[in-house]
Amino acid sequence: MKTIIEPFRIKSVEPIRMTTRVERREYLRAANWNLFGLHARDVIIDLLTDSGTGAMSSEQWAAIMRGDESYAGAESYYRFEKAVQEVFGIEYVIPTHQGRAAEHLLCQAYGGSGRLIPNNTHFDTTRANIEASGAVALDFPCIESLDTTSDFPFKGNMNLPALRACLEENRGEVPIVMVTVTNNAGGGQPVSLENLRAIRALCDEFELPLFVDACRFAENAYLIQQREAGQSERSVEDIVLELFSMADGCTMSAKKDGMANIGGFLAVRNPKLAQRLREWLVVTEGFATYGGMSGRDMDAVAQGLREILRPEYQEYRHASIRYVVERLAASGVPVVLPAGGHAIFLDAKRFLPHLPWNEYPGQALAIELYLEGGIRSCEIGSLMLGQTDPKTGEPLPAARELLRLAIPRRTYTQSHMDYVLEVIEGVWQRRDEIRGVEIVEAPKVLRHFTGHFRRTKRAEEVTTA
Numbered sequence: 001m002k003t004i005i006e007p008f009r010i011k012s013v014e015p016i017r018m019t020t021r022v023e024r025r026e027y028l029r030a031a032n033w034n035l036f037g038l039h040a041r042d043v044i045i046d047l048l049t050d051s052g053t054g055a056m057s058s059e060q061w062a063a064i065m066r067g068d069e070s071y072a073g074a075e076s077y078y079r080f081e082k083a084v085q086e087v088f089g090i091e092y093v094i095p096t097h098q099g100r101a102a103e104h105l106l107c108q109a110y111g112g113s114g115r116l117i118p119n120n121t122h123f124d125t126t127r128a129n130i131e132a133s134g135a136v137a138l139d140f141p142c143i144e145s146l147d148t149t150s151d152f153p154f155k156g157n158m159n160l161p162a163l164r165a166c167l168e169e170n171r172g173e174v175p176i177v178m179v180t181v182t183n184n185a186g187g188g189q190p191v192s193l194e195n196l197r198a199i200r201a202l203c204d205e206f207e208l209p210l211f212v213d214a215c216r217f218a219e220n221a222y223l224i225q226q227r228e229a230g231q232s233e234r235s236v237e238d239i240v241l242e243l244f245s246m247a248d249g250c251t252m253s254a255k256k257d258g259m260a261n262i263g264g265f266l267a268v269r270n271p272k273l274a275q276r277l278r279e280w281l282v283v284t285e286g287f288a289t290y291g292g293m294s295g296r297d298m299d300a301v302a303q304g305l306r307e308i309l310r311p312e313y314q315e316y317r318h319a320s321i322r323y324v325v326e327r328l329a330a331s332g333v334p335v336v337l338p339a340g341g342h343a344i345f346l347d348a349k350r351f352l353p354h355l356p357w358n359e360y361p362g363q364a365l366a367i368e369l370y371l372e373g374g375i376r377s378c379e380i381g382s383l384m385l386g387q388t389d390p391k392t393g394e395p396l397p398a399a400r401e402l403l404r405l406a407i408p409r410r411t412y413t414q415s416h417m418d419y420v421l422e423v424i425e426g427v428w429q430r431r432d433e434i435r436g437v438e439i440v441e442a443p444k445v446l447r448h449f450t451g452h453f454r455r456t457k458r459a460e461e462v463t464t465a
């Protein structure tokens with residue numbers, strides 16, 4: 001059949017509250033023009049993140065009832081551990097309440113001042129954890145990722161010459177290499193097996209462990225199956241096992257490809273490292289057989305890790321994202337190509353060419369999509385990723401100004417996506433009138449979460465004022 005359907009029926013529903021444009025303006029003003037400050041009930045379609053926002057299956061809800069809440073040695077833990085070991089092929093499993101707690105533990109082992117940790121692109125919490133430990137987080141995205149219009153199939157890849165140069169220039173200062181699959185900040189784009197093999201070879205040459213940020217491992221593996229030469233006949237499970245066979249460990253947020261609302265883990269091959277990590281785990285997260293999770297959460301993740309690998313689920317997931325991306329591209333809206341794994345990325349620099357980077361075009365666009373149709377999205381540009389020049393202290397722009405519309409798993413239907421398309425097209429029609437954004441006040445780290453913003457005055461308002 002040509003039509004790819006949602007491979008599930010809906011058993012439980014949650015009403016959406018409709019709002020007017022006037023109401024939305026008021027809500028946004030009260031939230032200091034920061035969409036993270038909105039009440040979720042005031043959002044019509046919530047594409048802020050795909051993290052923990054997906055729908056659980058009837059089997060996951062059943063697993064929740066089986067949850068064993070014993071403090072030590074709960075059956076839920078053993079089911080969770082077995083699922084992680086079978087899916088990823090990594091032996092020692094350390095449960096955490098979500099991904100960033102796993103990153104924090106990894107940084108306790110490998111971070112610290114004077115150290116450098118390279119990645120294709122660090123996720124914002126990974127960067128924050130590395131920097132909080134005193135180390136420096138370095139991004140080496142492949143050159144192809146900078147051109148948002150090309151259809152290069154593996155824009156998540158690491159820039160190998162840049163990684164090699166970094167390892168040569170900083171011998172003894174790089175404790176581990178990381179790679180994020182899929183590359184979130186880089187547009188939800190996959191990393192190829194070929195690139196991973198080359199990263200592994202560099203790690204072997206420089207005798208360094210490789211850690212994978214595994215949050216969207218199944219989406220990355222599906223895109224390898226679809227796009228990489230010689231992979232089309234393999235199962236997603238099999239590709240996942242090969243991918244992680246190259247890693248010494250991984251950090252995982254179960255809120256993404258764990259199909260759960262909370263949870264995460266760190267998995268490692270080295271028993272001595274596992275021992276140290278468990279000693280730290282008990283101080284901040286919990287005992288070794290639950291970390292930061294309840295028994296029922298571990299059971300939901302164990303079940304979710306199996307469901308994410310189902311071919312019909314992956315086929316539908318990618319078809320629904322491709323559907324939106326292809327329609328936007330056909331109407332000339334600047335969208336990152338090719339369609340990535342979990343989100344639609346608008347290129348705000350090309351959408352709003354009249355706004356300079358320090359008027360945060362991505363945030364300006366996020367505000368307009370909310371005003372137009374109550375859609376909540378997330379800027380991934382100079383607001384989230386902008387750095388300060390270490391020498392002058394001046395703010396620096398990010399490489400790209402993107403707006404991410406993340407699609408929660410199994411949550412919205414095709415008509416919701418048609419509505420999203422209509423809202424984006426409405427904003428596209430009046431793009432020339434859109435105003436920029438300035439920062440009123442913001443913390444130093446992760447400022448996009450809690451910063452206060454305001455809209456800049458339009459040029460003609462300034463001159464008449």
Ligand SMILES: *Cc1c(COP(=O)(O)O)cnc(C)c1O
Pocket residue numbers: 051098099100101123125126180184213215216252253254255256263264
């Ligand atoms: C979400 C995410 C994290 C952090 O996980 P949390 O569960 O939100 O703490 C790390 N890396 C990537 C790529 C992510 O998408």
